[in-house]
Amino acid sequence: MSALEASPKYPKEKQIMLALNGDEAVAYAIKQSYVDVVAAYPITPQTIIVEKFSEFVANGEVHTEFIHVESEHSAMSACIGAAAVGARAFTSTCSQGLALMVETLYIASGLRLPIVMAVTNRALSAPINIHNDHSDAYLMRDSGWIMLFVENVQEAYDTTIQAFKIAEHPEVQLPVSVHLDGFFLSHTMENLYVLPDEAVYEFLGGPRKPVKVKVDYFDEEVEYVLNPARPLSMGMLAFYDYYFEIKVQQVEAMKRAERVISEVNEKWYELTGRRYGDGLVDPYGIDDAEIAIVVMGSSAGTVRSVVKKARERGIKIGVLRVRSFRPFPRKRVAELLRDVKLVAVLDRAASPGTLGALYLDVISSLYNVKERPIVVNYIYGLGGRDLSPELVQKLIEELREDLKKGYVPEEKTMRYLGVRE
């Protein structure tokens, strides 16, 4: 971080203070982002995003084409069609809706379309549950989407706008999902600062500018859009002679996305005075920590508030909030956690048959570190089971016990936090 902090272009005084909940904040961000097409199907707790945005459409506040679709599968399909002709497209869903659109998720990223989606993380059935956990997010972790997890309403607004810039970056061209916890953020009103419309428009560089591609039958590069004047074939069959190469392009783009996410985070800081760690991870108290808790989403705030109190009592503990789940910032995580003695990774979803997804990403990042920390996995918060400050306190005590022992047996690697045994 630079010692000389230049004043942001739009300091707080030039921003507008509103009181909105997470869903409304996302709708407001979409309103300002010059989105051409929104196609969405309602599902609790995302419904407010779509309702609020339709109000903007009805009032003539946006130029957006709002497509009423009959399912989430259709919603993403419509976004794919729209993006394929050069539109800036947005949708939103979660849980069963996300599960329904899963084949189209892979298609969106395979076609390298910079669609943005807000996912109000909600548990997958069965049993039916409308509350928050990350099981729906985890089902899309190999889909080739960039996945960013936000902690509060302000970050939901900021990140939704940033998502378009990241997705549309010429070196990325991948769809981006912004994950905000259902109810805990979607329905939670918090203080929010928004930029004036012109600031957002300028930040995004106006409407979407599609990238160019070179095909054998045109002499010059043409825009990567379906255009009868410059015809291209999108969505083709690719046999075992080319499928692999096309997939590798996606993987390499995802690698480049790490740098772009950090750059956009810095650009946002220059614009607003706000940034989220380095854009990929947001550490607190890690520098001198003996114990570290790794967590994503709104619970990170709860964990941090308890960790702050523990640090005041002299306990050397820190919290590492992961913001970019995909691409997973392996290097940064290894750098930050290498000197910690005991790491607890909190997964808000179960992966029956193996350990938590976030846990697996963290330990694999640490694999090449010679003197690795002990890493344990906590499954917590399923189906909206609250992570209270009391529970975090209990967690910290348990970890301190483990640290004293200096060793965790294999059968204790995974624990549950907050379940009735």
Next chain:
Amino acid sequence: MIEIRWHGRGGQGVWTASNIVALAAIYGGKYAQSFPAFGPERSGAPVLSFTRISDEPIEIHGMIYEPDIVIVLDYTLLSPKIIEGLKPGGVIITNYTGDVNAVLEKLGIKRGDFRVLLVPASKLALEILKTRTTNTAMIGGLLRLKHVVRFEDVKKAVMDRFSGPIAEKNIILIERAMNETIEV
């Protein structure tokens, strides 16, 4: 930080009440947070909402287990369970029908255990709004505690969230409720 837990039934405006108080706090220069917790999503099912107000940014996300204030919109919800976690020295603000001792009995407490404020919300709502929606009247009761939010800010919040004549009626209702709330 002040933590308020609201209790009501679906359709009574529990969430809106929490939002208005949070908005008023924000107008008053504070940090605030407001969100609901639903049971089954239908009218009549118990609904909770939560308000946090603080001078510092609020990092916690999740439900309130040790509220400073418990507000009950629906008399039929009163029970010892409803004040679970209420901090010592905490305040109970409830809608009531006129029988003070019945309220204490339903809550399972004695005079002096907690501060108890009784708001004739149903009566006033019926009189001024011609409905049984008690949420705004209960905000009037909350205003009796001067330290949570200011009446001026609540007025602004109501004007922001409701339109024209409805906003005005609600403001009258809030003021009446504030003045007619009694303390046990």
Next chain:
Amino acid sequence: MSLKSWREIPIGGVGFRLSTEVKTGDWRAMRPIIDQKKCTKCLICWLYCPEPAIIWDGSKVEVDYNYCKGCGICAHECPVKAISMVPEFGGE
């Protein structure tokens, strides 16, 4: 023609060769034969061909065997039965 590396091809699996370079006529197992004497030039076969592998040059209808996949829709739809489907490969 040699296969390209992932760095050389455009993104998204977009077709980098003209689709007309792919001669789908190779796929045929049955081929349509148009009896020009019976043909009334109604152009229903031309309209229905999914490819398009039926060419109308203003005076007569012809099959473009470079692309015809032998689906038989033209023969099925012809109102005067002027098109017959015969096996592509004679003998065994």
